Structures are given as structure tokens and as C-alpha cells.
Amino acid sequence: xxxxxxxxxxxxxxxxxxxxxxETVKNYIIPFGVAFFLNKNHTVTIIASAAVGLIFIFxxxxxxxxxxxxxxxxxxxxxxVEEGLITKKKRYxxxxxxxxxxxSAGIIQQIFKLVKLQVETAGGGKEAEVILSAIxxxxxxxxxxxxxxxxxxxxxxxxEPADLKRESAGEADEKEPVDMTYEMSGxxxxxxxxxxSGIGVIxxxxxxxxxxxxxxxxxxxxxxxxxxxxxxxxxxxxxVIFVALFIAWLLSVIGMMLKYTDFKVVRKNNExxxxxxxxxxxxxxxxxxxxxxxxIKESLIRQPLGFVSVTIVSAGGTVSEEDKSxxxxxxxxxxxxRKRLEQFVPEYVPEEGLNRLPKRALRRYMFRASWPLLxxxxxxxxxxxxxxLSILLILFFWVIGYLSYRDAGWKxxxxxxxxxxxxxxxxTAVVQxxxxxxxxxxxxxxxxxxxxxxxxxxxxxxxxLEKFSVKDVxxxxxxxxxxxxxxxxxxxx
Numbered sequence: 001x002x003x004x005x006x007x008x009x010x011x012x013x014x015x016x017x018x019x020x021x022x023e024t025v026k027n028y029i030i031p032f033g034v035a036f037f038l039n040k041n042h043t044v045t046i047i048a049s050a051a052v053g054l055i056f057i058f059x060x061x062x063x064x065x066x067x068x069x070x071x072x073x074x075x076x077x078x079x080x081v082e083e084g085l086i087t088k089k090k091r092y093x094x095x096x097x098x099x100x101x102x103x104s105a106g107i108i109q110q111i112f113k114l115v116k117l118q119v120e121t122a123g124g125g126k127e128a129e130v131i132l133s134a135i136x137x138x139x140x141x142x143x144x145x146x147x148x149x150x151x152x153x154x155x156x157x158x159x160e161p162a163d164l165k166r167e168s169a170g171e172a173d174e175k176e177p178v179d180m181t182y183e184m185s186g187x188x189x190x191x192x193x194x195x196x197s198g199i200g201v202i203x204x205x206x207x208x209x210x211x212x213x214x215x216x217x218x219x220x221x222x223x224x225x226x227x228x229x230x231x232x233x234x235x236x237x238x239x240v241i242f243v244a245l246f247i248a249w250l251l252s253v254i255g256m257m258l259k260y261t262d263f264k265v266v267r268k269n270n271e272x273x274x275x276x277x278x279x280x281x282x283x284x285x286x287x288x289x290x291x292x293x294x295x296i297k298e299s300l301i302r303q304p305l306g307f308v309s310v311t312i313v314s315a316g317g318t319v320s321e322e323d324k325s326x327x328x329x330x331x332x333x334x335x336x337x338r339k340r341l342e343q344f345v346p347e348y349v350p351e352e353g354l355n356r357l358p359k360r361a362l363r364r365y366m367f368r369a370s371w372p373l374l375x376x377x378x379x380x381x382x383x384x385x386x387x388x389l390s391i392l393l394i395l396f397f398w399v400i401g402y403l404s405y406r407d408a409g410w411k412x413x414x415x416x417x418x419x420x421x422x423x424x425x426x427x428t429a430v431v432q433x434x435x436x437x438x439x440x441x442x443x444x445x446x447x448x449x450x451x452x453x454x455x456x457x458x459x460x461x462x463x464x465l466e467k468f469s470v471k472d473v474x475x476x477x478x479x480x481x482x483x484x485x486x487x488x489x490x491x492x493x
Contacts, residue, residue: 005071005082011112012070012134016063018108024055072132074146077154079119081130093129095151097121099290099315101144105281108134115140115281119147144285180343184263184330192309192331193256195301197425260330267344272312274326284326290314292435292459293466294328294341294348299425306334310341315460348430350418354409360450361472362405369401370394400424408470410455410477412484417457419468429468431457437465439485441478453478 070083079093103115117140118128135143184192261278272291275283293313302308310329332340341349372393379387404422411418417436420428438458447453452472458465 003073003075005073006139007071008067008132009112009114009134009136010067011108011114013063013067014108015133016066017059020059020063024059072130074143074150077150079130079147091130093119093121095147096154098129098147098151100285100287101147102128102285103137103140103283104277107279110281113137115283117143179269180267182265182329182340182344184260188331189257189260189263191307192260193253195299195305195307195331196252196256197299197301256330263330265328265344272328272344274328286312286314286326288345291345291348292461293429293431293468294345296337296350296428296430297425298427302331303426307331308334308337310337312345313459313461313466347416347432350428350430351411351413354411354418354420355473355477356409357405357470357472358452358474361408361452362402364446364450364452364472365401365405366398369397369404372397408472410470410473410481412481417481417484419455419457419470421468421470427468429457431459431468433485435459436485439482441482443475447472451475455481 065085066083069085069088070081072079072081074080074095077095079095079098081089081091081093083089098119098121100120102118102120104118105115109115112134113136114134115137117132117135119130119132121129132140132143258278260276262281263276264274266273270288272286272288273283274286275281291312291314295311295313297309297311298307309327309331312326312328314326328344329340338349372390376390376394379390381387400422403426407420407422407426409420415433417431417433418428419431420426436457436459438456440456440458442454442456443452450472451474453475454469454471455473455478456467456469458467460466
């Protein structure tokens with residue numbers, strides 16, 4: 001065991017400095033922006049400059065102290081971290097609580113050939129329980145090995161918890177998994193980037209930046225530059241919108257390619273190891289027994305092209321992660337999807353032949369899709385003739401409403417439940433019965449009149465729960481699923 005206290009690599013001082021700098025800028029950019037750019041009082045400018053200098057010195061000194069006073073070690077079946085100068089903090093994490101150990105490498109880490117190691121526990125939180133921001137790759141591997149080897153020894157000695165006995169009974173006949181490797185090709189990377197939904201993120205990000213700048217900086221000069229559009233025809237305006245959307249799409253393509261360059265999935269020793277990234281490299285290890293469900297997503301762009309993306313819902317993790325799911329395959333052809341899932345997560349392969357919704361459910365789907373009428377009517381009345389274009393919204397959502405009805409369905413296949421639904425894109429969830437935390441049936445007044453019900457399957461996800469739902473299934477179908485799920489029914493029947 002690694003019982004001697006160790007410090008991080010000195011590069012951690014640089015990381016501490018930049019982390020403090022970013023936090024300072026986020027908190028004080030507005031007052032300092034006013035002091036330097038909008039203020040005309042020379043004295044205020046001098047005071048602001050002095051404050052910036054003092055803050056810079058403080059960040060440098062605090063970064064060095066933070067590095068000097070931060071130590072970690074593995075001792076007495078615990079990962080122990082101690083930090084702080086004035087207020088000393090000690091965190092002792094029992095090894096048996098550790099669920100995943102992930103690594104990543106940003107620009108600073110890559111310059112010094114280091115990695116950032118994150119240790120996550122069953123309880124989770126807003127951040128990883130322990131973050132070692134700058135250690136060598138060898139040290140990271142040694143920590144992983146020391147933690148998980150000791151954890152296996154502890155689990156071998158201790159009696160099996162009651163809630164895992166059912167799980168082990170269902171997995172008793174499983175064969176030792178064969179090591180598998182998948183590497184994303186350049187063609188797949190380009191397809192994933194060009195068909196992603198990242199353009200929406202780019203547009204919303206630009207809009208958010210614009211609203212913030214408009215409050216701080218006078219943008220009248222920019223409006224004057226584009227004042228010619230007030231007199232431009234529809235063709236020119238349409239062309240400008242097309243160019244703006246094309247640039248946003250291009251930025252999203254670049255972002256996706258940077259994110260998923262060198263994407264690789266390895267299944268080894270009952271674990272799935274996912275690595276990706278060009279500028280910032282990430283590596284995540286997910287034990288197979290932590291997988292709670294698999295989601296297969298088809299966007300409006302990818303579905304006609306025969307592409308899907310696959311994500312894993314796993315227990316453990318942090319709230320600050322960008323999604324409650326982990327991407328297993330950023331893109332995959334429907335033709336090869338089944339084979340790929342059989343290789344990596346054979347328990348979560350979807351089945352064909354779903355039980356579809358009754359015809360009487362169609363009216364409810366179309367009614368829910370008619371909400372744009374609330375916006376179309378005032379837009380058409382008060383903003384003619386451009387407001388009339390909003391009528392297209394109704395047609396679009398009616399199409400989505402019909403597709404949502406047509407695609408929705410469910411199926412029980414042995415020990416797994418398959419549920420398909422659509423909001424804009426289509427999502428198929430595959431959940432093992434033993435992973436379901438809750439099965440819920442809800443009925444509104446109008447559903448009871450039509451003998452319909454909504455079904456919900458809830459699983460663990462990070463520190464939260466993830467719910468999969470199908471609306472307006474036949475009432476009898478919801479009862480059949482309850483009988484399949486009910487533990488009492490299985491024991492007594």
C-alpha cells in the first residue's frame with residue numbers, strides 16, 4: 001500500500017493559479033470592466049490597477065501554498081487527502097465506497113505529460129470526491145491498481161450484501177467476458193460531428209454572450225454596420241441567416257471533432273474503459289455491474305441516414321458532469337448496432353417487435369403537439385406578414401406528434417424492459433429488471449376515460465435518478481408490466 005504522503009507534481013501550482021484566475025474573472029469582470037473601460041476618473045483607474053496587481057500576487061502565493069499543503073496517500077483501507085494552511089481539511093475515503101477512478105488531461109497536463117485523476121464514490125456529489133490535478137500516468141495507474149486490488153480483497157472477505165444476492169443469481173451463468181476493443185474511424189468521426197445537435201448549443205451560447213455584452217458594452221456601432229438589412233429583401237435576409245447557421249454548424253463540427261478524436265472503447269476484466277479527446281484527453285472506467293441502462297438515441301437528422309448514438313446510464317459519478325449518461329458510441333450504424341452491443345453490453349441489446357400504442361392514443365399525442373397555436377395566433381395577428389410563417393410551427397409539431405405516437409412502444413424480453421419514446425428525436429431505453437429502482441404507473445382523468453396509462457421506469461444515474469417514460473399505453477399493458485416487475489409476484493407465483 002502507498003502509505004507515504006505524496007504531493008502533486010509542481011505543475012499543480014499552474015493549474016491552481018488558472019483555476020483561481022478564472023473564478024476571479026467570473027466574479028469581478030463587471031466591476032473591473034466598468035473601472036477600466038467606462039470610468040473616466042483617473043484615481044479610480046489607478047485603484048483598480050493596484051487591486052488587479054494585488055489579486056495577481058495573492059493568486060500566485062495561494063497557488064504555491066495550496067500545492068505545498070496538499071498531500072494524498074492510501075493507508076489502512078482508505079484514500080487519505082489532507083490540505084489547507086489555516087484551516088486544515090482531512091478527507092478519509094474508505095476504499096469499499098470508491099466506485100470509479102477516471103483520468104483526463106488538459107493542455108497543461110499534456111505539456112508536462114501528466115494526468116488529472118478523479119475518484120468518485122457511491123454517494124457522489126457536485127464534484128468528484130477526490131481530484132488529483134497533476135500526477136504522472138504511472139502514478140495514476142499505481143493508484144488505480146492499489147485501490148481496486150484492495151477493494152477486491154475486501155469484497156472477497158466480506159459477506160455479500162443482500163441487495164447483490166439477487167443480482168449475482170441473475171449473473172451466475174455469465175461467461176468470463178472476452179476483451180474487446182473499438183476505435184472510431186475518421187469516417188465515423190466526421191459523420192458524428194456533421195450530424196450532431198451541437199449547433200443548438202453554439203447558437204444558445206452566442207445568444208447568452210450577446211445578452212451579457214449588450215448590458216456592459218455599447219453595441220450601437222455594430223447595429224449601424226448591419227443597418228442595411230432593414231431595407232434588404234427576403235432573399236438577402238435568408239442568405240444572411242443561412243450563412244450564420246452554416247458558421248454555427250461549422251463550429252459545432254469542429255467542437256465535436258476535438259471532443260471525440262481518438263475515441264476508443266475497451267472491454268476488459270468486467271470493465272469498460274472509454275477514452276477520447278484531442279486538446280483535453282479523458283479516460284473513464286465503468287465497471288459492468290454499475291451499468292443501469294443503455295439509451296439508443298436517433299435524432300431527426302441521423303434517423304433517416306440510419307445512424308444512432310448509444311449512451312450508458314451508470315450509478316456513481318458527479319452532478320457537475322455534462323450529462324447523466326456516458327457516451328458509449330457517439331455514432332453507430334443501425335446495421336452494426338446489435339453486433340456491437342453484443343460485444344460490449346450483451347445484457348442490453350434491444351429487441352424488435354415492440355408492443356405499440358392503441359389507436360385511441362393518437363388523439364392525445366396530436367392534442368399535446370398543438371401547443372404552438374398559443375404562439376401562432378398572436379404572432380399572425382400582430383406581426384403580419386412575417387407572423388404567418390409561424391404557422392409552419394404547427395405543421396412541424398403535428399408531424400412530431402404523429403411520429404411520437406407511431407414510434408412509442410414497449411417490450412418485455414426475459415429480464416429486460418425495452419421502452420421507446422420520442423420528444424424530438426427517438427430514444428430507446430433498455431433496462432434490466434434488477435436495475436429498476438421504481439416502476440410507476442400514472443393515469444390522468446382523461447387517460448382513465450380512454451383506459452390509457454403512462455408507464456415510468458426509474459434507475460440510478462450518478463447521484464440522481466433517471467426516468468424513462470412511455471405515455472398512453474393500454475391500461476392492461478401497464479398492469480402486465482407491473483406483474484412482470486413485481487417481486488412479490490415472482491416469489492409467490
